[in-house]
Amino acid sequence: MAHTNDSPLLVMSGISKSFGATQALSNVDLELRAGEVHALIGENGAGKSTLMKILAGVHRADRGAMSVAGRKFAPDRPVAALRAGVAMIHQELNLAPDLTVEANVLLGQERIALGGFLQRRAHRDIASNALAPLGGGEIPLDVPVAQLSIARQQVVEIARALASEARVIVFDEPTSSLTEEDTAHLFQVIDQLRDRGLSIVYISHFLEEVAQVADTYTVLRDGCVVDHGRLPDTDLDHIVRQMVGRELDELFPKVPHEAGEPLLELDALCGDPMPEDVNLTVHRGEIFGLAGLVGAGRSELLRCIFGLDRTPSGTAHVSGRGRVAGGARSSIARGLGLVSEDRKSEGLAVELSIADNLTLSALGSYTRGGLLSLSARDQSVRQWLDRINIKAQRPAQAIGELSGGNQQKVAIARLLHQQADILLFDEPTRGIDIGTKAEIYRLIGQLAADGRAIVMVSSYLPELLNVCDRIGVMCRGRLREVRAAKAWTPEDIMHVATGREVAA
Amino acid sequence: MSEGTNTSSAQAATQAAGRPTFEVVWSSLAPFIGLALVVLIFVVYQWLVTPERPFLSQYRMTLIAKQTAIVGMGALGMTVIIISGGIDLSAGSLLAVTSVVLAVSLRAGIDPVVCVLLVLAVGMASGLINGLLITGLRLVPFIVTLGTMMAFRGVAEIVSDNKKVSYQDAPNWLSTLLNAPPEGSYQGVATGVWIVLALALLLAIMLRYTVFGRYVFAIGSSEATARLCGVNVPGMKLTVYTLGGLFMAVAGIFAFANLGSQGSPTEGVGLELSIIAAVVIGGGSLSGGRGSVLGSLLGALMMTTLESGCGYAGVSTAIQRVIVGLIIVGAVAVDQFVHAQRR
Numbered sequence: 001m002a003h004t005n006d007s008p009l010l011v012m013s014g015i016s017k018s019f020g021a022t023q024a025l026s027n028v029d030l031e032l033r034a035g036e037v038h039a040l041i042g043e044n045g046a047g048k049s050t051l052m053k054i055l056a057g058v059h060r061a062d063r064g065a066m067s068v069a070g071r072k073f074a075p076d077r078p079v080a081a082l083r084a085g086v087a088m089i090h091q092e093l094n095l096a097p098d099l100t101v102e103a104n105v106l107l108g109q110e111r112i113a114l115g116g117f118l119q120r121r122a123h124r125d126i127a128s129n130a131l132a133p134l135g136g137g138e139i140p141l142d143v144p145v146a147q148l149s150i151a152r153q154q155v156v157e158i159a160r161a162l163a164s165e166a167r168v169i170v171f172d173e174p175t176s177s178l179t180e181e182d183t184a185h186l187f188q189v190i191d192q193l194r195d196r197g198l199s200i201v202y203i204s205h206f207l208e209e210v211a212q213v214a215d216t217y218t219v220l221r222d223g224c225v226v227d228h229g230r231l232p233d234t235d236l237d238h239i240v241r242q243m244v245g246r247e248l249d250e251l252f253p254k255v256p257h258e259a260g261e262p263l264l265e266l267d268a269l270c271g272d273p274m275p276e277d278v279n280l281t282v283h284r285g286e287i288f289g290l291a292g293l294v295g296a297g298r299s300e301l302l303r304c305i306f307g308l309d310r311t312p313s314g315t316a317h318v319s320g321r322g323r324v325a326g327g328a329r330s331s332i333a334r335g336l337g338l339v340s341e342d343r344k345s346e347g348l349a350v351e352l353s354i355a356d357n358l359t360l361s362a363l364g365s366y367t368r369g370g371l372l373s374l375s376a377r378d379q380s381v382r383q384w385l386d387r388i389n390i391k392a393q394r395p396a397q398a399i400g401e402l403s404g405g406n407q408q409k410v411a412i413a414r415l416l417h418q419q420a421d422i423l424l425f426d427e428p429t430r431g432i433d434i435g436t437k438a439e440i441y442r443l444i445g446q447l448a449a450d451g452r453a454i455v456m457v458s459s460y461l462p463e464l465l466n467v468c469d470r471i472g473v474m475c476r477g478r479l480r481e482v483r484a485a486k487a488w489t490p491e492d493i494m495h496v497a498t499g500r501e502v503a504a
Numbered sequence: 505m506s507e508g509t510n511t512s513s514a515q516a517a518t519q520a521a522g523r524p525t526f527e528v529v530w531s532s533l534a535p536f537i538g539l540a541l542v543v544l545i546f547v548v549y550q551w552l553v554t555p556e557r558p559f560l561s562q563y564r565m566t567l568i569a570k571q572t573a574i575v576g577m578g579a580l581g582m583t584v585i586i587i588s589g590g591i592d593l594s595a596g597s598l599l600a601v602t603s604v605v606l607a608v609s610l611r612a613g614i615d616p617v618v619c620v621l622l623v624l625a626v627g628m629a630s631g632l633i634n635g636l637l638i639t640g641l642r643l644v645p646f647i648v649t650l651g652t653m654m655a656f657r658g659v660a661e662i663v664s665d666n667k668k669v670s671y672q673d674a675p676n677w678l679s680t681l682l683n684a685p686p687e688g689s690y691q692g693v694a695t696g697v698w699i700v701l702a703l704a705l706l707l708a709i710m711l712r713y714t715v716f717g718r719y720v721f722a723i724g725s726s727e728a729t730a731r732l733c734g735v736n737v738p739g740m741k742l743t744v745y746t747l748g749g750l751f752m753a754v755a756g757i758f759a760f761a762n763l764g765s766q767g768s769p770t771e772g773v774g775l776e777l778s779i780i781a782a783v784v785i786g787g788g789s790l791s792g793g794r795g796s797v798l799g800s801l802l803g804a805l806m807m808t809t810l811e812s813g814c815g816y817a818g819v820s821t822a823i824q825r826v827i828v829g830l831i832i833v834g835a836v837a838v839d840q841f842v843h844a845q846r847r
């Protein structure tokens with residue numbers, strides 16, 4: 001069949017899908033031309049990932065039809081989609097941690113010589129060619145991916161899609177764990193791919209990014225298409241309105257709060273090998289932000305404070321409750337709580353229910369004479385689901401069935417539920433939509449107003465600058481400089497974060 | 505800005521490149537070190553207590569080689585299964601099944617070569633049954649093979665009428681598989697040992713250089729990822745368990761030779777645990793994704809050396825079991841400690 005440049009490369013029409021009682025998608029249409037970057041926008045749980053998983057052969061649609069280059073397309077398995085030229089980079093990383101970088105890039109597309117032997121040289125070439133344009137040129141090919149940082153792991157996964165020579169590539173929130181520099185690289189790559197005539201679907205909650213990279217967009221709300229169009233002709237406020245379904249008054253709602261007495265004191269705290277020699281006092285009613293590049297030791301600092309990592313020297317001291325020593329149990333007892341950055345492997349038990357995940361760290365409060373009172377627990381879980389607007393069917397639902405953003409909300413809800421006094425947030429709004437971000441900022445402000453102390457790591461500078469009272473910038477394991485948030489500019493932060501001196 | 509970031513990413517790269525070398529060196533050396541330690545202990549014992557009786561005598565080495573050939577053969581198949589994230593508890597029972605099938609079919613007057621082929625087919629079919637139950641019913645390998653462990657044992661008892669079956673007219677090449685070669689021959693070690701070494705080499709090459717091997721590691725490391733990338737996961741699992749059955753059949757033939765041309769329905773009780781232990785001591789991870797052929801063989805050699813050494817030093821079997829148990833836990837603990845260091 002003849003395929004011309006202006007007929008769409010990919011057509012999805014009338015796609016519907018339900019999971020039990022949840023109607024994830026109803027009657028969704030989407031068209032994509034060759035050389036077009038299409039943004040898929042919507043709140044957490046709007047159905048973006050589900051739509052793309054249908055395209056990538058992970059789920060099957062209940063109704064609707066798809067075609068690629070004029071040919072009917074109904075993949076029943078991911079590999080069928082891959083063969084037809086559709087590759088997807090999933091929201092949660094999908095890598096085999098024990099395999100090397102090279103093996104992961106080529107997984108499922110090995111070049112095979114007679115007798116099933118791998119063509120190692122060809123593999124190395126393909127892998128390095130796929131990695132190089134992503135700025136992953138110096139990633140060693142022979143290292144198990146488990147040893148790479150999350151950002152680099154993501155680069156490896158994107159490289160896999162490039163190596164597959166797909167015609168349609170779906171990026172499901174690819175930048176949520178990338179640095180600004182890596183993101184810029186990624187956008188260059190996407191531009192190159194567009195020039196080569198590939199079609200890209202791009203899912204992101206960062207609308208600035210979307211405006212920068214995409215040509216066209218579709219907004220999903222509750223599984224329906226509510227708006228679509230060309231991006232240069234549309235202003236972002238309009239998109240946000242469509243997405244949220246109402247006016248969003250303010251992204252950074254201000255909750256008045258005031259710093260009180262010191263609550264958490266770090267004295268020359270050292271980790272192995274990071275952080276180095278961190279001195280810091282965080283007060284009740286204070287929101288303290290940690291800025292820095294990926295790999296600067298911010299997450300490690302939180303882990304050391306929480307007692308997850310070894311601290312060869314130095315102390316973390318909670319006023320009135322003594323020194324933190326000996327792992328998470330004692331930290332929780334001292335009122336510390338941590339939402340870790342890697343929710344899939346550390347934050348949540350994917351096989352367990354929402355209720356289990358939410359109450360895991362404070363189950364004690366539901367026991368009567370050693371037995372668990374499930375009804376009391378479910379009731380309080382329901383309250384939490386309402387309170388921070390988690391989109392779920394019921395407390396007993398498996399957490400793996402929630403959309404990515406809603407999983408993150410459960411992780412945060414757990415801390416609130418265990419009534420931690422000092423909350424350590426590692427990238428708390430990663431993968432969370434704008435409306436919910438505002439809610440979470442309000443929640444954080446509220447917590448500070450209640451007299452709790454918050455330490456929050458973020459790579460999203462506007463968030464740090466608007467939410468925090470003080471910001472410390474880390475570089476290569478050291479806390480370089482702490483100032484009131486008002487005294488920082490984004491440029492200053494980047495200067496310090498990259499290890500240069502700031503001109504006074 | 506880019507200048508600063510580049511240095512930090514370059515640092516990260518050298519770190520990433522620097523650490524695995526230590527790990528790689530460690531994981532390939534650890535089983536050697538373990539084995540050397542075990543040998544050393546008994547050599548020191550000999551030197552201190554019984555200088556007149558050498559530990560590494562011809563006799564003892566032959567004994568160790570025989571036993572290692574059987575455990576090692578099983579460990580080859582188990583290595584693949586464990587790397588793929590599975591486990592096979594039915595290995596010991598399958599050894600009994602294949603040894604009695606061999607004896608019974610030989611007694612029925614079937615040509616020995618055909619008998620051997622038959623036994624290999626029985627082993628593969630049994631492995632295939634494990635694989636089909638695991639992939640078809642989506643059951644955990646532990647449960648499936650726990651079930652077939654009992655079932656296969658029962659089959660061995662039925663086939664043999666619950667008695668040892670002996671066949672003294674077995675051809676030489678079969679009955680002397682594990683015997684030391686005659687004085688002055690160039691062969692050096694028993695044919696069975698050569699077979700183990702050859703198959704080990706073949707398997708190691710397959711695991712390292714073929715798609716098959718890569719998919720085995722991929723499935724064990726992350727089954728979901730492998731599936732997303734188009735790896736035929738059920739097909740791979742069927743192959744892996746069938747291969748495991750094949751290796752156990754060869755081990756069963758060895759056992760027949762080792763018992764003096766006898767098949768026994770009670771042979772190999774608990775053998776699966778020694779085999780699993782050998783794989784784990786050799787660096788295999790029960791959560792999948794890690795393991796090596798060489799490591800498993802060394803693990804098997806270490807286990808049998810230890811056993812034989814305990815006999816030599818007059819340590820009771822009870823104490824011997826305690827020691828073996830401690831060593832298994834210790835080996836895994838040390839290995840985990842090393843791996844934890846990198847995080």
Ligand SMILES: Nc1ncnc2c1ncn2[C@@H]1O[C@H](COP(=O)(O)OP(=O)(O)OP(=O)(O)O)[C@@H](O)[C@H]1O
Nearest residue numbers: 019024044045046047048049050401402403404405
């Ligand atoms: N496997 C599943 N079983 C049951 N429900 C599911 C499953 N996958 C998704 N859902 C539901 O379908 C809806 C859409 O989810 P989806 O993951 O597509 O959202 P999303 O738009 O990608 O959100 P996010 O921005 O948070 O990633 C949600 O309500 C989710 O709970």
Ligand SMILES: [Mg+2]
Nearest residue numbers: 049091403404
């Ligand atoms: Mg999603």
